[in-house]
Amino acid sequence: xxxxxxxxxxxxxxxxxxxxxxxxxxxxxxxxxxxxxxxxxxxxxxxxxxxxxxxxxxxxxxxxxxxxxxxxxxxxxxxxxxxxxxxxxxxxxxxxxxxxxxxxxxxxxxxxxxxxxxxxxxxxxxxxxxxxxxxxxxxxxxxxxxxxxxxxxxxxxxxxxxxxxxxxxxxxxxxxxxxxxxxxxxxxxxxxxxxxxxxxxxxxxxxxxxxxxxxxxxxxxxxxxxxxxxxxxxxxxxxxxxxxxxxxxxxxxxxxxxxxxxxxxxxxxxxxxxxxxxxxxx
Amino acid sequence: xxxxxxxxxxxxxxxxxxxxxxxxxxxxxxxxxxxxxxxxxxxxxxxxxxxxxxxxxxxxxxxxxxxxxxxxxxxxxxxxxxxxxxxxxxxxxxxxxxxxxxxxxxxxxxxxxxxxxxxxxxxxxxxxxxxxxxxxxxxxxxxxxxxxxxxxxxxxxxxxxxxxxxxxxxxxxxxxxxxxxxxxxxxxxxxxxxxxxxxxxxxxxxxxxxxxxxxxxxxxxxxxxxxxxxxxxxxxxxxxxxxxxxxxxxxxxxxxxxxxxxxxxxxxxxxxxxxxxxxxxxxxxxxxxxxxxxxxxxxxx
Numbered sequence: 130x131x132x133x134x135x136x137x138x139x140x141x142x143x144x145x146x147x148x149x150x151x152x153x154x155x156x157x158x159x160x161x162x163x164x165x166x167x168x169x170x171x172x173x174x175x176x177x178x179x180x181x182x183x184x185x186x187x188x189x190x191x192x193x194x195x196x197x198x199x200x201x202x203x204x205x206x207x208x209x210x211x212x213x214x215x216x217x218x219x220x221x222x223x224x225x226x227x228x229x230x231x232x233x234x235x236x237x238x239x240x241x242x243x244x245x246x247x248x249x250x251x252x253x254x255x256x257x258x259x260x261x262x263x264x265x266x267x268x269x270x271x272x273x274x275x276x277x278x279x280x281x282x283x284x285x286x287x288x289x290x291x292x293x294x295x296x297x298x299x300x301x302x303x304x305x306x307x308x309x310x311x312x313x314x315x316x317x318x319x320x321x322x323x324x325x326x327x328x329x330x331x332x333x334x335x336x337x338x339x340x341x342x343x344x345x346x347x348x349x350x351x352x353x354x355x356x357x358x359x360x361x362x363x364x365x366x367x368x369x370x371x372x373x374x375x376x377x378x379x380x381x382x383x384x385x386x387x388x389x390x391x392x393x394x395x396x397x398x399x400x401x402x403x404x405x406x407x408x409x410x411x
Numbered sequence: 412x413x414x415x416x417x418x419x420x421x422x423x424x425x426x427x428x429x430x431x432x433x434x435x436x437x438x439x440x441x442x443x444x445x446x447x448x449x450x451x452x453x454x455x456x457x458x459x460x461x462x463x464x465x466x467x468x469x470x471x472x473x474x475x476x477x478x479x480x481x482x483x484x485x486x487x488x489x490x491x492x493x494x495x496x497x498x499x500x501x502x503x504x505x506x507x508x509x510x511x512x513x514x515x516x517x518x519x520x521x522x523x524x525x526x527x528x529x530x531x532x533x534x535x536x537x538x539x540x541x542x543x544x545x546x547x548x549x550x551x552x553x554x555x556x557x558x559x560x561x562x563x564x565x566x567x568x569x570x571x572x573x574x575x576x577x578x579x580x581x582x583x584x585x586x587x588x589x590x591x592x593x594x595x596x597x598x599x600x601x602x603x604x605x606x607x608x609x610x611x612x613x614x615x616x617x618x619x620x621x622x623x624x625x626x627x628x629x630x631x632x633x634x635x636x637x638x639x640x641x642x643x644x645x646x647x648x649x650x651x652x653x654x655x656x657x658x659x660x661x662x663x664x665x666x667x668x669x670x671x672x673x674x675x676x677x678x679x680x681x682x683x684x685x686x687x688x689x690x691x692x693x694x695x696x697x698x699x700x701x702x703x704x705x706x707x708x709x710x711x712x
Contacts, residue, residue: 141514153508161499249494252463253505253556256489257512259481410464 146258150266151273158237158274163333167237171278175285178225184289186217203377210378216297218290219304223380226282227373230312231319233278235340238271238323240333242406247331251411264324264406268399271320272313279312304381311376311384318369318391321398328405344368369394414439414564414594415460419469422455422618429455431618432469439563441610442586442595446602446710451615453598454492457566460596461489473564485513488562490553490570496541502528502552503537506559513560527555530585532578547574554582558589565589567597571604583608602706614710624709632658633674635682636701636708638667643693650689656681669704 141149158164182189189195190212200208214220245251254263283305290301323340330336347368354361365371372387379386413436420433430452437443445453458464459471462478476482496505503524510520528534531551541549550573557565567586571579586595586608599605605612606626614622639647644662651657651670659671672682683700690697 141512146512149508149511156504157497157500245497248498249491250497252461252489252491252494253496253509254512255462255479256487257485257509259479259484 154270190217222286234319239337318394325402444605444609445598447615489566492568634704640698642695
């Protein structure tokens with residue numbers, strides 16, 4: 130067989146190499162049992178939400194007993210903003226995606242680096258790509274996975290909304306766009322957190338547990354500290370998802386008013402993760 | 412310019428010194444053997460060369476740059492010890508992916524994957540997943556990935572450990588075939604194998620580079636390793652000591668002598684002729700006449 134000589138080829142540019150890495154990660158995710166389990170979990174959860182919560186939203190949301198239940202659950206000051214959503218189906222969709230997707234990220238991204246680091250599989254990549262390319266390709270591929278799930282969720286919700294209120298299609302379409310964009314923004318710091326945690330953990334399960342513990346303990350710690358020194362409440366801004374409860378009250382373009390928090394958190398966590406991988410003995 | 416340059420290279424793990432002030436310059440050329448006892452630091456040295464780990468102190472450069480420098484990516488290839496391919500994806504898919512990262516187009520990458528799998532005799536297993544392969548087959552796949560493209564430097568950490576004799580021979584042939592364009596550094600405990608393949612030997616001991624031997628360097632004297640099977644060794648030694656061109660005779664064991672002799676360009680095989688004449692005269696039987704000294708004897712005698 131004729132031997133192809135590398136120096137007769139043009140080395141791929143950095144973005145092209147990044148894209149090759151992303152394509153491989155995506156095909157790996159969707160062809161392995163973990164990916165399939167993620168899809169099944171998502172389809173079941175979203176199917177149930179769509180059938181029992183979103184489809185019946187128009188009658189449920191305006192039901193006084195449901196309003197009382199939601200007021201108790203979310204706090205009265207937030208409910209007003211949430212009820213101001215122009216379409217009931219999208220209001221329910223908004224509430225669900227705000228909390229579902231961070232959990233989905235923790236589940237789907239817990240093995241971003243762990244197994245490959247443990248099995249030293251990363252070594253095969255390190256001689257062909259830079260550590261930055263490997264790190265950011267994995268972050269981007271996991272964000273693309275979340276985007277695909279979010280797209281399925283939002284489009285299915287949009288269809289249900291338009292079927293129920295066909296005259297409101299434009300409003301539904303615009304608000305669906307807001308939801309989709311917000312899902313990516315709120316998922317980004319969780320994805321960056323999972324990259325960092327999966328670099329430190331010894332197994333995917335351990336990475337998931339560490340992430341959950343970190344988030345829970347960080348929240349508890351801030352609550353405790355705030356009891357003694359109220360000004361320390363500012364520390365809560367380092368915790369991914371801190372803005373979620375406030376976002377419930379937002380609707381329309383105002384949903385982006387708190388986007389700076391997850392964007393800054395993402396940038397900080399990405400810098401930490403990239404630094405960690407650069408310093409890692411692989 | 413040297414291919415590899417190490418200056419005061421050291422590595423510590425948890426307070427233990429694994430590599431201790433390695434100073435070496437290596438140029439492109441014939442394969443280089445890296446030997447030493449277990450725990451001598453061979454794998455650590457290769458891992459630093461590959462850019463998997465960074466040194467604790469000192470410096471290392473390949474082609475004048477750090478191992479991880481973008482200029483070196485794709486030019487250094489390695490068979491990492493204990494590294495496993497992704498268990499979920501076929502060998503072809505993974506090797507094609509590696510080839511694409513090295514600059515091949517999608518079609519070229521498939522051809523390159525076929526070529527390297529053919530080199531290691533694994534064409535029939537191309538669609539299998541790594542988990543279905545035996546240890547030896549998995550090792551050959553790892554060797555195949557190290558041969559993708561035309562790397563300038565290939566680091567092989569125990570390439571034939573766990574391989575059957577046929578495939579071990581195949582690996583040696585591949586190294587021999589590619590060594591005109593690629594510099595190999597091969598770590599192994601199989602000294603005979605290294606002797607066949609390599610020109611230079613680096614000997615690491617307790618993290619220190621204690622020897623750097625050139626196996627084919629021209630010298631004023633040469634050695635002959637003579638193993639007899641039926642012979643009076645004292646008489647043989649006595650006869651050989653009479654020869655004016657014999658410099659020194661060392662008895663390695665009951666049957667083996669290492670004879671250092673001056674080279675005679677007019678009669679390069681004079682010592683061999685004399686040994687055969689002695690065998691004929693005394694009706695002795697010889698087992699082996701080896702031109703040179705075994706690597707094992709060079710290192711440990």
